[in-house]
Amino acid sequence: MLQIIKLAWRDLNRNRRRSFFSALALGMGLSLLLLMAAVIEYEIRSSMDTSIRLQTGHLQIRAVSYNENRSSLAWEDLVEGPAAIAVQVAALPPVSVATPRLFASGIVASGDTSAAARITGVDPASAANDPYRSGILSGQWLGADDRDGIVIGQPMADKLGLKAGDKPNVLVNTANGDVDSQAFVIRGIYSTRTPGFDNGTIFMSLAKAQAITRAGDHASAIFVLLKDRDQTGAVVAALQTRQFTVLTWDRMNALLSDTEELANSYMILLYLIILAITATVIVNTLVMAVFERTREIGILSALGMRSGRIMAMFFAESAMLALGGIALGLIIGGAMVAYFGSVGYYI
Amino acid sequence: MEVAKVEHVSRVYKTGDVETAALKDVSISIEAGEFAALVGPSGSGKTTLLQLIGCLDTPSSGRIIIAGQDVSKLNRDQRADTRRAKIGFVFQFFALIPTLTAFENVEMPLLLNGLPAAERSARVQQLLDAVGLKERTHRRPDQLSGGEQQRVAIARALASKPALILADEPTANLDTENGRQVMEIMQRLNRETGVTFVFATHDPRVIAYASRVITLRDGQVAANGAGAAKV
Numbered sequence: 001m002l003q004i005i006k007l008a009w010r011d012l013n014r015n016r017r018r019s020f021f022s023a024l025a026l027g028m029g030l031s032l033l034l035l036m037a038a039v040i041e042y043e044i045r046s047s048m049d050t051s052i053r054l055q056t057g058h059l060q061i062r063a064v065s066y067n068e069n070r071s072s073l074a075w076e077d078l079v080e081g082p083a084a085i086a087v088q089v090a091a092l093p094p095v096s097v098a099t100p101r102l103f104a105s106g107i108v109a110s111g112d113t114s115a116a117a118r119i120t121g122v123d124p125a126s127a128a129n130d131p132y133r134s135g136i137l138s139g140q141w142l143g144a145d146d147r148d149g150i151v152i153g154q155p156m157a158d159k160l161g162l163k164a165g166d167k168p169n170v171l172v173n174t175a176n177g178d179v180d181s182q183a184f185v186i187r188g189i190y191s192t193r194t195p196g197f198d199n200g201t202i203f204m205s206l207a208k209a210q211a212i213t214r215a216g217d218h219a220s221a222i223f224v225l226l227k228d229r230d231q232t233g234a235v236v237a238a239l240q241t242r243q244f245t246v247l248t249w250d251r252m253n254a255l256l257s258d259t260e261e262l263a264n265s266y267m268i269l270l271y272l273i274i275l276a277i278t279a280t281v282i283v284n285t286l287v288m289a290v291f292e293r294t295r296e297i298g299i300l301s302a303l304g305m306r307s308g309r310i311m312a313m314f315f316a317e318s319a320m321l322a323l324g325g326i327a328l329g330l331i332i333g334g335a336m337v338a339y340f341g342s343v344g345y346y347i
Numbered sequence: 348m349e350v351a352k353v354e355h356v357s358r359v360y361k362t363g364d365v366e367t368a369a370l371k372d373v374s375i376s377i378e379a380g381e382f383a384a385l386v387g388p389s390g391s392g393k394t395t396l397l398q399l400i401g402c403l404d405t406p407s408s409g410r411i412i413i414a415g416q417d418v419s420k421l422n423r424d425q426r427a428d429t430r431r432a433k434i435g436f437v438f439q440f441f442a443l444i445p446t447l448t449a450f451e452n453v454e455m456p457l458l459l460n461g462l463p464a465a466e467r468s469a470r471v472q473q474l475l476d477a478v479g480l481k482e483r484t485h486r487r488p489d490q491l492s493g494g495e496q497q498r499v500a501i502a503r504a505l506a507s508k509p510a511l512i513l514a515d516e517p518t519a520n521l522d523t524e525n526g527r528q529v530m531e532i533m534q535r536l537n538r539e540t541g542v543t544f545v546f547a548t549h550d551p552r553v554i555a556y557a558s559r560v561i562t563l564r565d566g567q568v569a570a571n572g573a574g575a576a577k578v
Contacts, residue, residue: 302401304459306424
């Protein structure tokens with residue numbers, strides 16, 4: 001065996017340039033595949049991460065009867081005493097943040113223009129608000145005891161011609177089915193670079209949201225972020241009660257999860273294509289080598305080399321070429337992934 | 348002692364329904380240390396007989412015994428093993444591996460036999476020295492003259508110390524001077540090492556070197572007698 005490898009190695013060395021370019025062709029294919037896989041994986045993962053950070057969290061604890069589509073504010077559909085529950089949940093080791101949030105639908109009106117809004121009542125001090133807080137473009141984030149301030153997204157501000165300090169009217173549905181309205185001061189304008197979210201979401205303090213919607217000491221959900229999303233299952237198991245429903249990030253982002261699955265299937269297809277290309281390159285090299293060296297095969301046979309060993313020698317050459325190609329592919333692909341991972345890229 | 352014994356050997360080639368007998372009931376015996384010429388016109392069966400003795404082909408009928416072993420019924424791998432252990436070849440067109448140097452070409456049979464590197468190197472140097480190519484060990488075939496290439500082929504044939512070396516028209520592709528040199532080297536090595544040579548030729552100048560001349564005609568032995576040269 002060692003002898004076969006030695007012979008194969010020498011043969012590859014005899015035609016260094018061709019061996020190198022064959023391995024390089026393989027390597028380039030593999031490296032591009034790696035890069036593409038990394039880009040797709042990154043894009044999907046970052047979309048998911050964005051959605052988790054901005055909208056869904058890793059987990060949401062809700063009342064069993066809560067219907068998200070209706071943004072129900074009926075007390076029986078809400079979580080009672082949410083602050084205490086949030087504290088309990090936050091005490092679990094895998095949990096990074098747990099904070100109550102109240103969702104209500106409403107309208108922001110300024111002059112003769114208005115826009116529909118999803119009003120989100122948040123604990124202004126919670127770390128879960130970091131993505132919005134860090135996205136403040138003008139003005140500032142909500143203060144701890146802010147009773148008449150809101151923070152709105154840049155697209156809505158542009159649409160309504162509002163700026164920090166302006167006082168639009170906010171109409172809000174209430175728990176008893178009425179509509180209440182109040183003038184709020186725009187404390188700040190934020191952008192999370194997710195226009196779909198920024199356009200419709202306005203923030204106010206949870207206490208104010210509870211007051212204006214007549215929700216009392218209730219919240220729509222306990223918004224939970226985990227230190228590691230792979231621990232979702234363990235935390236869900238620890239939280240499961242009959243009183244609440246615990247929704248997980250993959251269920252709340254079903255569309256993205258489906259996209260991820262689709263992308264994974266697509267990647268498998270791509271892997272198969274690359275595999276086919278790789279196999280073709282190797283077979284081509286092998287066939288070329290055999291055709292080119294029929295004379296040599298005859299000589300080796302005359303010298304007493306068994307046909308199985310001659311074949312093994314050619315296979316060993318191909319295997320070395322493939323290994324070389326894979327090594328090159330991993331090096332080049334790894335370098336490209338590392339480069340784009342640190343420098344980034346424009347789409 | 349017989350190195351090769353051919354007993355009532357026939358070789359028939361079939362092309363569709365047509366059968367062509369290349370050899371018909373040939374029986375010859377080659378003694379150890381002989382320098383035998385296989386002569387005859389084109390199509391007389393010289394190359395066929397060499398291929399059969401060299402285990403490159405199997406007879407349609409009859410027996411071939413090489414160094415005491417019946418090789419006529421061996422399978423392909425067993426024939427390869429026999430070639431590697433007992434037979435060396437010198438071909439008309441040299442049959443060197445073009446991308447290997449003279450040294451590497453001679454080394455190949457030793458590599459196939461699994462000889463350690465140091466022993467290989469010493470043996471190759473000694474053989475190339477014996478054929479007068481000590482200074483050209485690292486030249487590739489295309490950097491050597493025809494005569495030099497054939498000398499490399501002779502060194503390669505001797506590498507694994509075979510019982511028998513078969514040469515098919517070894518000088519047919521060489522000019523007179525190089526042909527003479529090659530024959531003299533073969534004859535010298537035959538005398539010095541005692542290895543048996545059987546060479547096919549129809550060149551009278553080459554036949555003159557033979558200790559025995561076996562003449563084939565139409566696939567049969569027409570004459571079998573002492574050659575001009577006596578060992």
